[in-house]
Amino acid sequence: IRRTKISDLLRRDDFGATVSAKGWVRTRRGNKFVSFIHLNDGSTINNIQVVADNELFNEEVLKKITTGACIHVVGTLVASQGQGQNCEIQAKEIEIYGIADPEEYPLQKQKNGPSLEYLREIAHLRPRTNTFGAILRMRHHMAFAIHKYFNDNGFYYLHTPIITASDAEGAGSMFQATTLDFNNTPRTETGAVDYSQDFFGRQTNLTVSGQLEGELGAMALGAIYTFGPTFRAENSNTPRHLAEFWMIEPEVAFYDINDNMDLAEDFLQYLIKYALENCKDDIAFLADKYDKELIDRLNFITNNKFIRLTYTEGVKILEESKHKFEFPVYWGADLQSEHERYLVEQHFKCPVILTDYPKEIKSFYMKQNEDGKTVRGMDVLFPKIGEIIGGSEREADYDKLTNRIKEIGMNADPIWWYLETRKFGTAPHAGFGLGFERLMLFVTGMTNIRDVIPFPRTPNNAEF
Numbered sequence: 001i002r003r004t005k006i007s008d009l010l011r012r013d014d015f016g017a018t019v020s021a022k023g024w025v026r027t028r029r030g031n032k033f034v035s036f037i038h039l040n041d042g043s044t045i046n047n048i049q050v051v052a053d054n055e056l057f058n059e060e061v062l063k064k065i066t067t068g069a070c071i072h073v074v075g076t077l078v079a080s081q082g083q084g085q086n087c088e089i090q091a092k093e094i095e096i097y098g099i100a101d102p103e104e105y106p107l108q109k110q111k112n113g114p115s116l117e118y119l120r121e122i123a124h125l126r127p128r129t130n131t132f133g134a135i136l137r138m139r140h141h142m143a144f145a146i147h148k149y150f151n152d153n154g155f156y157y158l159h160t161p162i163i164t165a166s167d168a169e170g171a172g173s174m175f176q177a178t179t180l181d182f183n184n185t186p187r188t189e190t191g192a193v194d195y196s197q198d199f200f201g202r203q204t205n206l207t208v209s210g211q212l213e214g215e216l217g218a219m220a221l222g223a224i225y226t227f228g229p230t231f232r233a234e235n236s237n238t239p240r241h242l243a244e245f246w247m248i249e250p251e252v253a254f255y256d257i258n259d260n261m262d263l264a265e266d267f268l269q270y271l272i273k274y275a276l277e278n279c280k281d282d283i284a285f286l287a288d289k290y291d292k293e294l295i296d297r298l299n300f301i302t303n304n305k306f307i308r309l310t311y312t313e314g315v316k317i318l319e320e321s322k323h324k325f326e327f328p329v330y331w332g333a334d335l336q337s338e339h340e341r342y343l344v345e346q347h348f349k350c351p352v353i354l355t356d357y358p359k360e361i362k363s364f365y366m367k368q369n370e371d372g373k374t375v376r377g378m379d380v381l382f383p384k385i386g387e388i389i390g391g392s393e394r395e396a397d398y399d400k401l402t403n404r405i406k407e408i409g410m411n412a413d414p415i416w417w418y419l420e421t422r423k424f425g426t427a428p429h430a431g432f433g434l435g436f437e438r439l440m441l442f443v444t445g446m447t448n449i450r451d452v453i454p455f456p457r458t459p460n461n462a463e464f
């Protein structure tokens with residue numbers, strides 16, 4: 001007989017059928033006569049209970065059924081006596097695929113489970129926990145929903161490069177891409193690797209954003225999106241920053257900033273609704289364990305329009321508030337997450353889209369307003385998160401764009417190809433970037449970004 005996934009078994013009521021299940025043992029309890037084994041195969045947060053009559057099995061086999069071991073069970077599907085699941089398996093045969101020595105296996109059953117901090121140290125095993133099973137399944141569903149949303153709305157998935165010679169954000173916090181073919185790598189006079197000549201003689205880095213290439217796509221295909229890993233060499237140890245994170249960047253020809261805001265709002269509401277409808281069990285588990293308000297918060301987002309206001313209006317509210325901020329707030333300041341969260345959580349009690357930021361604190365490519373001081377940037381601010389999306393209408397005018405590049409002393413050489421979009425058939429266009437892990441923080445209710453990506457890359461985590 002063929003193996004059935006536990007998610008499918010738990011929906012069945014054809015009691016008496018012989019079934020086969022395979023998975024990892026979460027716990028084994030029992031007494032002299034009977035063992036209760038909770039088995040999980042990753043297909044659902046829920047375990048199936050396997051009941052084994054100890055008499056039927058060799059003591060050597062039973063001894064090996066410990067937390068973390070992998071087993072194959074053949075047995076009869078029976079109605080469950082206890083509460084919780086409607087069915088369980090009365091075991092007839094048990095095969096041990098792999099033991100997990102209790103003396104060594106770090107994920108022993110304990111009250112409330114191991115701490116999230118500890119699990120970060122054993123990132124190679126944490127997918128085996130209920131928490132990470134739930135998070136990783138949700139990551140998959142969210143990634144799928146993103147592709148579905150764009151596909152259903154006529155956007156094309158554009159694959160932008162990871163190795164590039166340009167700094168898309170003009171922020172200069174990049175990782176270099178180096179060749180490590182030591183036999184052929186350029187050397188300095190002292191014999192050291194010459195990192196200035198790394199990518200086959202060209203200085204390159206890992207991309208911070210696919211936007212610039214995304215704009216090339218939008219100027220040909222109309223509406224595109226990217227979805228890939230991006231890299232920032234910011235040595236910041238915050239619960240919301242990773243050195244390697246995934247970003248989703250739609251870019252649309254003929255969109256202005258208002259169209260862009262409409263898209264961002266509709267997209268986020270769609271994704272959160274998708275999570276609520278398709279990840280019910282995992283969300284319920286995470287809500288119960290970590291964040292009792294999670295489901296209410298998710299529902300609130302899907303049911304309420306986001307507040308839109310300018311940076312200038314936002315700063316005025318912050319200045320007039322009696323709140324004590326750690327960082328000073330004044331017109332021209334780059335808002336910190338404490339400011340963003342104040343607007344969202346205390347003042348409006350609603351997601352906020354801030355627009356028209358001072359040009360000095362935003363990237364070179366944003367469309368300049370008539371006032372000469374602000375640009376058509378937009379940040380979407382969420383409760384618990386702060387900035388979840390950053391985007392803008394782009395400066396479509398060749399002269400204005402190149403003047404701005406000169407003004408800030410940026411080197412235009414590496415982006416000559418980008419500037420040609422403004423030279424040949426330029427058009428108004430806009431786009432934004434959604435940080436995938438910030439979205440995952442929001443939908444899972446987790447509070448540290450290291451806990452919503454399988455293998456976090458931060459200054460302290462790079463081994464596996």
Ligand code: 4AD
Pocket residue numbers: 168169208209210211232234240241242243245247249250387388389390391392431432433434435436437438
């Ligand atoms: O605001 P950012 O830097 O914007 C861009 O990169 C633009 N090129 C996007 C565009 O217009 N196409 O980054 C966009 C989003 C942020 O709002 C945040 O959600 C996320 O990416 N983000 C990070 N997430 C995790 N770790 C980091 N170090 C992040 N930096 C940005």
Ligand code: MG
Pocket residue numbers: 387389390
């Ligand atoms: Mg930003």
